[in-house]
Amino acid sequence: MRNRHKAVKDPGKILILRLSSIGDIVLTSPLVRVLRRRFPRAAIDFVVKADFAPLLEHNPNIDTVHVIEPAAGLTGLWHLGQTLRNARYDIAIDLHKNFRSRFLVHACRARRVLRYQKHVWRRGLYVKLKLNTMRQAMPIYQRYLAAAAELNVADDGAGTELFWSHEHEQEAERAAQQHGISRGQALLAVAPGAGYFTKRWPAEYFAELAVQLAKHYSDFALVILGGPQDAEAGRAITNAVAGDNVIDLTGRCSLLASAVFIKRSRLLVANDSGLMHIAEAVKTPVLMLAGSTTRELGFFPQRAHSRVLENQTLACRPCSHLGYDACPAGHFRCMRELTPALVLAELQHMLRLARSAEELHDC
Structure with a gap:
């Protein structure tokens, strides 16, 4: 098995996973943009649920949108995993961290896996006990950028963007x-x-x-x-x-x-x-x-x-x-x-x- 913790200096293929929903997917656009600028020759692909694919299909910074059809169940997920494995990605960036995204990350066998930090414990303390340790927390789009910090990408200050036909x-x-x-x-x-x-x-x-x-x-x-x-x-x-x-x-x-x-x-x-x-x-x-x-x-x-x-x-x-x-x-x-x-x-x-x-x- 390839070393999934090995640094990848010049990736040829990058996979981003954020499966839903509208706002969360729009908030990935700054990361997609700076990755394209940082790696202009790389293939940058995205995995998303079918309902939200239109938000990505016209983005010039994305090469391929891989679609999850929830109605296809585990069989469809398995087939998508095989497709991703055959693509041989250098880097996978999991911005969702749920069962489906973890399964697909495991299936694709990327050389390096990066993950978004959800701050589940801090969020739980804040919501359930009102212990607020999140006053300095970054907005979500910056947390997505932070997930890829080791790739030397940073916030360009341009905010989110959306494309259509x-x-x-x-x-x-x-x-x-x-x-x-x-x-x-x-x-x-x-x-x-x-x-x-x-x-x-x-x-x-x-x-x-x-x-x-x-x-x-x-x-x-x-x-x-x-x-x-x-x-x-x-x-x-x-x-x-x-x-x-x-x-x-x-x-x-x-x-x-x-x-x-x-x-x-x-x-x-x-x-x-x-x-x-x-x-x-x-x-x-x-x-x-x-x-x-x-x-x-x-x-x-x-x-x-x-x-x-x-x-x-x-x-x-x-x-x-x-x-x-x-x-x-x-x-x-x-x-x-x-x-x-x-x-x-x-x-x-x-x-x-x-x-x-x-x-x-x-x-």
């Missing part, structure tokens, strides 16, 4: 035309979804915010984005607002077409979710509403023009690093006390700053 631009344009959005129409976007209940600002709050946005920003179209699971929240928002300036696209366009809409928007209001990370990647200011999660867990927006609203007075935060399907304390104050009035005020402040920056740029 002309077809996705056309898909977004068709959706815009169907809803009467012209090319020059100013957009505001909201994304009411998140993976868990405790990370979702209440749908009725989003609806109340939409009413105020329609009142104060009638020259903007409000675009609601999300997957099929967010359709109920989308309907609640559109039902609250009279007029044609609210467009519900939840479950009606692809993830990358949604990214096109986010890039066109002046600002996105979102929970701690994948679409929030997409806004960061396309450099659209994001106002993130933080419920059960906190900055120390590493997923907050990093760009200077983005903001976070959170209730910092609660001793119960964070109750989980992922989230729950119900508030463990029963009160859900972390989100309930972020009122629509507070969110509107912060959003208005961000839009004023953006307008001032545009005027300064035009001088």
Whole structure:
């Protein structure tokens, strides 16, 4: 067996494994970019679940995207392992560290294996006992970079990025035309979804915010984005607002077409979710509403023009690093006390700053 702890100075083939989810995969993009710059002639491949492959397929820094089909079960995983072994990778970088990624790393027999440090014990002490030893913890994308530190790669400061095709631009344009959005129409976007209940600002709050946005920003179209699971929240928002300036696209366009809409928007209001990370990647200011999660867990927006609203007075935060399907304390104050009035005020402040920056740029 080849020595899996041997240093590899000039790798010819690099494999990165991060299987899910939207935000986590977007957060790998700085590592992919600096690896490409450091090893311009190397093949850089990626393993991901099928649902998230579109996030990687158009990245010019990635050569091959290997897809896990969860429905194929262990048989499919075994076959993928054989494919990876035959590819003879010099380096495998495991950014997931679960059963599937460990199995594939073992199967591929890379000469050197690097792994992301999850800080499970520190995170557990923080979440369960509120012993916070993570105040100086790096954001997740920097932790991914740290996993490959021995390859002499470092943060280039450019942040995350995302790529798509002309077809996705056309898909977004068709959706815009169907809803009467012209090319020059100013957009505001909201994304009411998140993976868990405790990370979702209440749908009725989003609806109340939409009413105020329609009142104060009638020259903007409000675009609601999300997957099929967010359709109920989308309907609640559109039902609250009279007029044609609210467009519900939840479950009606692809993830990358949604990214096109986010890039066109002046600002996105979102929970701690994948679409929030997409806004960061396309450099659209994001106002993130933080419920059960906190900055120390590493997923907050990093760009200077983005903001976070959170209730910092609660001793119960964070109750989980992922989230729950119900508030463990029963009160859900972390989100309930972020009122629509507070969110509107912060959003208005961000839009004023953006307008001032545009005027300064035009001088």
